[in-house]
Amino acid sequence: MRHSAKWIVIDSETILENGYITVEKGIITDFGSVSTLNTKNIVDHGDGVIIPTLVNTHTHLELSSLKNKISFKSGFQHWVKELISEREKLTNECIDVGIQNAIDELLQSGTSTIGEISSLYRSNKYMNERLISGVFFKEYLGNDLNVDCKLISSQIFNSYAGHAPHTTSPELLKKLKFETTRNNKPYSIHLSESYDETEFIKHGKGKWADFLIERGIDFSSWPVPSRSPVEYLSKLDILDTKTMVVHLINADLKDFKILKDNECKICLCPRSNHNLHRKLPEFELIYNLDLEFCLGTDSLASCETLSIFDEMKYLGEVTNIFSPKTIFKSATINGAKALGLEEQYGDLKPKSVGSFIYLDLEAENVNAVFDKIVNCDFSKSFKVLSPDTTL
Ligand SMILES: [Zn+2]
Known part of the structure; x- marks a missing residue:
C-alpha cells in the first residue's frame, strides 16, 4: 500500500x-x-x-493509576512519601487497569515505542498484548545481590535498570550493567535528579546517609564522597554508549563532558522535573556541547500526560535554545537509538x-x-x- x-x-x-x-x-x-x-x-x-511514530524513552506504567492522587506541589520529598503510601493501597487489579489505560493513551497520542521502567513486573504482559514496542527495563534498588539476573535472549525487548546511584548498591548496579552488556542491551538509571542524591554522593553524609545507617546498610565501601553522581557512576564503569541516564537536573559542565566522552544516551523529562523539583536541566550546556538527547515523560504520578507531543511542546516553550528540528529528533530517532531500536523505529x-x-x-x-x-x-x-x- x-x-x-x-x-x-x-x-x-x-x-x-x-x-x-x-x-x-x-x-x-x-x-x-x-x-x-x-x-x-x-x-x-x-x-x-x-x-x-514517537518514542517515549522513560515511563513507569505501573504508577498510572496514581494519576491525580499525589500532589506534586509540595516538593520531591513529600511526593516520594505520598507515592509510597498511596502505592501500598493499590490492588493489582487497579494497577493493571491503569497500565492498560496508559498504553491506550500512548498509542492514541502517536507513541509506538517506550522505555518502560518496571519494579512490579506487571507491565510487560500488557505491552505484549497491546502491541506497543520498546524495552521493558526490570528495575532494581537496594543492596540484595540475590536477584534474577538472567536476561532471556529470545525476548529481545527485556533489559535491566538500576534505580539511582544513592538507592542501589554499587555492587548491584555493576551486576545489572554486566548482564546488560553481556547481552548487548541498553541499561537505564535515574541520575542527578534529587537533592538527597547529590548531597549523599558529594559528602557521604546527610539525610540519606542517616536513612541508610538506620536501615543497617553499610556504605563504607561505596565510592563516596565523589564530586557528583555522574562521576560516581563513571568510577563504577557504568557509563557507556548503552547506558541511558535519565533527568540530569543537577548535572554541571564537567558532568555533561563525562557523559559526552562516554557516549551515554541522555533522556530528559522536563515536565516531570518541573512538577517535582521546580528545576530543569541546564539546556545551554547540552546545546553548547552538541549533545544528543531523547525525551521521556516519567509516570502519570508526576506528569499530566504520557504524550511526547506535549513533552516536545513544553520543551519548546521553556527554552528557545533548541531548534524545532532538534526537538523532533529527540522525540523520534534519538529515542529509538537510546533503546537500541533504531533499525525498526524513529x-x-x-x-x-x-x-x-x-x-x-x-x-x-x-x-x-x-x-x-x-x-x-x-x-x-x-x-x-x-x-x-x-x-
Ligand atoms: Zn523515572
Whole structure:
C-alpha cells in the first residue's frame, strides 16, 4: 500500500514534498515523489504531514493509576512519601487497569515505542498484548545481590535498570550493567535528579546517609564522597554508549563532558522535573556541547500526560535554545537509538516498521513543518496508522 501527503518526514534530513511511502507486510519498502509514479493505487491523506511514530524513552506504567492522587506541589520529598503510601493501597487489579489505560493513551497520542521502567513486573504482559514496542527495563534498588539476573535472549525487548546511584548498591548496579552488556542491551538509571542524591554522593553524609545507617546498610565501601553522581557512576564503569541516564537536573559542565566522552544516551523529562523539583536541566550546556538527547515523560504520578507531543511542546516553550528540528529528533530517532531500536523505529526509511502519524497541518516550507510539529496542539487533528491498519 502506498501513502502520500503534502509533506512526508522520512527523517530530520529527508523531507519529501508531495511524496509517498510504500508499506508492505507492515514494513516500509520504498519512498519517493508522487510525480514519478504512474499508478493511481495510492492513499492520499491530504495537505498535512506524515511523520514517524514517537518514542517515549522513560515511563513507569505501573504508577498510572496514581494519576491525580499525589500532589506534586509540595516538593520531591513529600511526593516520594505520598507515592509510597498511596502505592501500598493499590490492588493489582487497579494497577493493571491503569497500565492498560496508559498504553491506550500512548498509542492514541502517536507513541509506538517506550522505555518502560518496571519494579512490579506487571507491565510487560500488557505491552505484549497491546502491541506497543520498546524495552521493558526490570528495575532494581537496594543492596540484595540475590536477584534474577538472567536476561532471556529470545525476548529481545527485556533489559535491566538500576534505580539511582544513592538507592542501589554499587555492587548491584555493576551486576545489572554486566548482564546488560553481556547481552548487548541498553541499561537505564535515574541520575542527578534529587537533592538527597547529590548531597549523599558529594559528602557521604546527610539525610540519606542517616536513612541508610538506620536501615543497617553499610556504605563504607561505596565510592563516596565523589564530586557528583555522574562521576560516581563513571568510577563504577557504568557509563557507556548503552547506558541511558535519565533527568540530569543537577548535572554541571564537567558532568555533561563525562557523559559526552562516554557516549551515554541522555533522556530528559522536563515536565516531570518541573512538577517535582521546580528545576530543569541546564539546556545551554547540552546545546553548547552538541549533545544528543531523547525525551521521556516519567509516570502519570508526576506528569499530566504520557504524550511526547506535549513533552516536545513544553520543551519548546521553556527554552528557545533548541531548534524545532532538534526537538523532533529527540522525540523520534534519538529515542529509538537510546533503546537500541533504531533499525525498526524513529524514522520512515525502508526496513523500518510501517507505523506513522498523519498530522493535519498546513506548512508553507520545511522549517514550518518542524515548527508546527513541535508547537501545535494535535489532540484532535491527527491519526495514527499502525502496520495493521496500513495492510
Ligand atoms: Zn523515572
